[in-house]
Amino acid sequence: MLSKTSNVSSAPYRVHRERQRRRIMTAAQKLFDVDGIDRVTMANIISATGIRASTLYEYFSSKDEIVWALVEELMVQSSASIRTSIDDATGSALVKITALLQALGDELVQHSARVRFMAQFDARYAFDWSVERLVALEEQIFPGRFEELSALIRDGIADGSLRSDLDPELTLHAIVNAVIGAQRRLASLGSRVEKEYGQPIELLFRETVRILLLGLRAT
Amino acid sequence: MLSKTSNVSSAPYRVHRERQRRRIMTAAQKLFDVDGIDRVTMANIISATGIRASTLYEYFSSKDEIVWALVEELMVQSSASIRTSIDDATGSALVKITALLQALGDELVQHSARVRFMAQFDARYAFDWSVERLVALEEQIFPGRFEELSALIRDGIADGSLRSDLDPELTLHAIVNAVIGAQRRLASLGSRVEKEYGQPIELLFRETVRILLLGLRAT
Amino acid sequence: MLSKTSNVSSAPYRVHRERQRRRIMTAAQKLFDVDGIDRVTMANIISATGIRASTLYEYFSSKDEIVWALVEELMVQSSASIRTSIDDATGSALVKITALLQALGDELVQHSARVRFMAQFDARYAFDWSVERLVALEEQIFPGRFEELSALIRDGIADGSLRSDLDPELTLHAIVNAVIGAQRRLASLGSRVEKEYGQPIELLFRETVRILLLGLRAT
Amino acid sequence: MLSKTSNVSSAPYRVHRERQRRRIMTAAQKLFDVDGIDRVTMANIISATGIRASTLYEYFSSKDEIVWALVEELMVQSSASIRTSIDDATGSALVKITALLQALGDELVQHSARVRFMAQFDARYAFDWSVERLVALEEQIFPGRFEELSALIRDGIADGSLRSDLDPELTLHAIVNAVIGAQRRLASLGSRVEKEYGQPIELLFRETVRILLLGLRAT
DNA sequence: CATGAATGAGCCTTCATTCAT
DNA sequence: CATGAATGAAGGCTCATTCAT
Missing domain, CATH: 1.10.357.10 (Tetracycline Repressor, domain 2)
Structure with missing residues (x-):
């Protein structure tokens, strides 16, 4: 549908992707620090970032x-x-x-x-x-x-x-x-x-x- | 009225109870050592001891x-x-x-x-x-x-x-x-x-x- | 072992039995009133009376x-x-x-x-x-x-x-x-x-x- | 940043969601009426609706x-x-x-x-x-x-x-x-x-x- | 008659993850 | 690229009740 094929990933996309990763990592780190890695669930991270679960999996596979x-x-x-x-x-x-x-x-x-x-x-x-x-x-x-x-x-x-x-x-x-x-x-x-x-x-x-x-x- | 300390309860009972506790603790410790406390589940401990779940809960409440x-x-x-x-x-x-x-x-x-x-x-x-x-x-x-x-x-x-x-x-x-x-x-x-x-x-x-x-x- | 056979149940025994029943009923009623019949468990009644579970079942079968x-x-x-x-x-x-x-x-x-x-x-x-x-x-x-x-x-x-x-x-x-x-x-x-x-x-x-x-x- | 109200989420989704809720509520009500709220378990409701447990929890948290x-x-x-x-x-x-x-x-x-x-x-x-x-x-x-x-x-x-x-x-x-x-x-x-x-x-x-x-x- | 131990059958969730759209 | 829905697989725990002693 879109004119650009996906893997060209022109700069704006890349910047966006990087921002999202950071957001996830920052939120996760905060949670890990407070509750301990093992007691933090994906659901916690998801609700802390505001990103949807399935979107998060686009950035980190686990x-x-x-x-x-x-x-x-x-x-x-x-x-x-x-x-x-x-x-x-x-x-x-x-x-x-x-x-x-x-x-x-x-x-x-x-x-x-x-x-x-x-x-x-x-x-x-x-x-x-x-x-x-x-x-x-x-x-x-x-x-x-x-x-x-x-x-x-x-x-x-x-x-x-x-x-x-x-x-x-x-x-x-x-x-x-x-x-x-x-x-x-x-x-x-x-x-x-x-x-x-x-x-x-x-x-x-x-x-x-x-x-x-x-x-x-x-x- | 009731002698709450009915823990006089004849030695045999006490010995048995102590043996069961040991069995559970030993099994648990072995599992904890291999897999880590967090990755060991009650189910693991239960099947390692051979004691039924509900029986185990008579000895340890969690x-x-x-x-x-x-x-x-x-x-x-x-x-x-x-x-x-x-x-x-x-x-x-x-x-x-x-x-x-x-x-x-x-x-x-x-x-x-x-x-x-x-x-x-x-x-x-x-x-x-x-x-x-x-x-x-x-x-x-x-x-x-x-x-x-x-x-x-x-x-x-x-x-x-x-x-x-x-x-x-x-x-x-x-x-x-x-x-x-x-x-x-x-x-x-x-x-x-x-x-x-x-x-x-x-x-x-x-x-x-x-x-x-x-x-x-x-x- | 005891000289009296059980079903003679001489007066003292009967009195004892009656007292135990009362104790159970009184404890149960109090709990029912506070928490509601459905939310009261046998375990609650048992610990409220101080009578052991198996003893209680001698008085009430459920x-x-x-x-x-x-x-x-x-x-x-x-x-x-x-x-x-x-x-x-x-x-x-x-x-x-x-x-x-x-x-x-x-x-x-x-x-x-x-x-x-x-x-x-x-x-x-x-x-x-x-x-x-x-x-x-x-x-x-x-x-x-x-x-x-x-x-x-x-x-x-x-x-x-x-x-x-x-x-x-x-x-x-x-x-x-x-x-x-x-x-x-x-x-x-x-x-x-x-x-x-x-x-x-x-x-x-x-x-x-x-x-x-x-x-x-x-x- | 993120439009939390992504509940614009196109009508079809909403319609589906509403249908599922209804299905659950209808099934539950029928069971409650026959057996009484307290005697109905989540398991009962789940098997009555045909929806998987974890799916049901997406609709009602308890x-x-x-x-x-x-x-x-x-x-x-x-x-x-x-x-x-x-x-x-x-x-x-x-x-x-x-x-x-x-x-x-x-x-x-x-x-x-x-x-x-x-x-x-x-x-x-x-x-x-x-x-x-x-x-x-x-x-x-x-x-x-x-x-x-x-x-x-x-x-x-x-x-x-x-x-x-x-x-x-x-x-x-x-x-x-x-x-x-x-x-x-x-x-x-x-x-x-x-x-x-x-x-x-x-x-x-x-x-x-x-x-x-x-x-x-x-x- | 009292008691400690044992237990089968359940119960209510939770979670990481996948997929169709 | 983002998203809503779905879900298999566990997980921890409770309860009424029964027996052997």
Whole structure:
């Protein structure tokens, strides 16, 4: 009927499509953050966006796809700002590692919703077979990140800023895992942890980082 | 008028009841571990136990109640063995803290299902209003645990085994949070993390603990 | 085991049984009045009495049997006091009819729970096949009541207190049906009717009776 | 942004939707009439309509909603025909009141299912909190009905067709309540009452009305 | 006579998703 | 490209009642 065939998708269409996607993702993220991914239904998202169910399926073929789209977006943002922090830090390897861990702290404070979402994602996908998909995504967003961490340790031993008995293939991976674990736990349990520990989560996180750095530093 | 506590009800009944509860809890735990709490349905549990649906509801009034019963049980076990580790450790406060963190490592290795379950529980209940219930449960199982942690830091500063610039109200809470975060993350993501980091999770955990202890220790 | 064989049921046992029945009936009636017969479950009654389910079934073989036992009891009470009112009234047939209708008004005011229960019973059993059972019960409690009503009309025409164009087989039945209908409606809808009509239900009922009596009276 | 009122949705859709609703309501009403609202399950309605469960829920979100839709419909019909009867009656207030009460009799005879349904509704909702909803519905369907009844009494006293000692705020409300009570009782208990009283319900009802009117009329 | 345990038969929804228009 | 309608497949839970002890 229309003169243009559908797959030409001239600019205006593309812009429209992009706007719709955003709308869906924004609405979904808000709901996920409040109620948890598992407790949010497609119906919730649909009524939050005002888009009809069948229309939504033109953009995302399932709830999982919405989740993955958000994961990608948030991982890109996250890795970009961490990237920047590390690159901006000049000096010894210890300085760079400090920048890395502090960037995770900043993220916790300034983008707690993002961290909470990633915590949920981890928990949810611990039971899915999507491992490959996630690994591929990470590799695409942040290629070579593991080698880079190992290199940091090696550099630090070389430049004398780190203890000499650290294992380049192990230590920083261990640290990063712990810091991310701490970060996500604090973000998820948030006020609950604050109530239990009687300390604001930011302080708890900064103290963790301080002790770790003291442990890494050459004596 | 009526002795409401007719729970004198002759031992055999009680024993039977307890056996049934166990059967249900064991079956549920196994399913939760494989598929994740949220993806396990009452129907799954029912067919796994061989008990009829309506019978099961005589024991647990909802899936949540099964979850809570497991949480209680696992927390009791966990706190008992950590308790023992700390009490068995003799020497400076640092020795005790070392024992505490290593106990968490042992738990990760020897009872990874337990840790995985607790990780799921944390994730799930981040969105529920059960905060009070959990806090009450923790207080019942491990009363005064927070004061105890603060005291350990104070003792360590006094006995010269810990750095003198630590904050008794903050440091150990921060450490414990991070270690539990690391522990649960490693347990949940398990093989996935191993694949990514190329290191067995036990080593990653032990290295985390090592660095933290180095950071705490007096120089 | 016990020396006495069961069906001798010596006095103490009988007394006990009777007390238990009462307890059940009282608890059930209270629940029925608050929540409505249909919305009360056996489980509710059981927990309200404190008697175990299986024990309760020793007394009543179903919820319906409890209902019927209450119906019988309330009908006996009701018919007794109406009986008394009529018999106490001396004078013309109109005086006796007046007493009858006023007795129904007194019941509405003084025993509204009883009336509400009967209203529920009517509604519920409009769909059951228990017609015969009810008719038999009524016949047993109040034998010959219909002939008696017809006779009242006849007497009233004879003694000049009633209009002469009334039909002995019809009029009083019609009146009684209407008055019971009004009585039960007022009892069931209670405060709702008061709010709508802006008049207390007692006044509404008394006015109905007044008009009916004016309509019956000889001019 | 989005025209929420996309209910322009082309006539055919609307027509279809309306037909489906009717189908459901008709089937439900038939079942309610035979078995009683409380004994009819969603499953019954579903298999009676031939519509799938999940489809039905697109039209009515619960059994209650079906009931309310029927109530509204029947109240509209009922009030319309009573309205007409009163308006068609010309003459004294007594003539109008006569028309009103006879209209209720006609309804009993010609639409006994409708009356039975309303009787059930009254009984059921005596225990629900829906009072406000019902009052709102009545006010919407028949606004100012109470003032109108009072006015009728006042007019009748003025035009000499009614006794002068009637209370405009009370009498007709009392009469209407009694007549509706009688009407619904006769409709519900139907054949049972006929068997007991040995008279067709129509005659019983007409006699009630006759006596009431005699009681109202000026002497 | 009392009791704890067991249970079959239902019940009312909810949800992600597909399809014809 | 958008939309209304439809739906298969579960899902969680309740209830009256029966038995073995």
